[in-house]
Amino acid sequence: MIRAFVSSSCTSRGKTEEALKQSGVDYEVRDFFRSRLTVAELKSILVTAGFSARDVLSTRSRVY
Structure with a gap:
């Protein structure tokens, strides 16, 4: 299961769902x-993927 x-609001969402x-x-x-x-959940995802929190920050978002 993926x-x-x-x-x-992400433009890539539709592309992702279509590809899946x-x-x-x-x-x-x-x-x-x-x-x-x-x-x-967030910790589990990061550990499973081998990422740190810094690795997944969206630096292009306005909030950043």
Whole structure:
């Protein structure tokens, strides 16, 4: 199962969902602005992916 964490306002969201549909793999999409990640979920994702928090910061966003 592939889990895609997306923002509904992101232009790449539709492309991501379309690519997953066409691939035929099992997947779920979660809008992280509507369904916030818990601290435990975020830590688990970072550890599994081998990333640090700094690695996944969106430096192009206005909030940054």
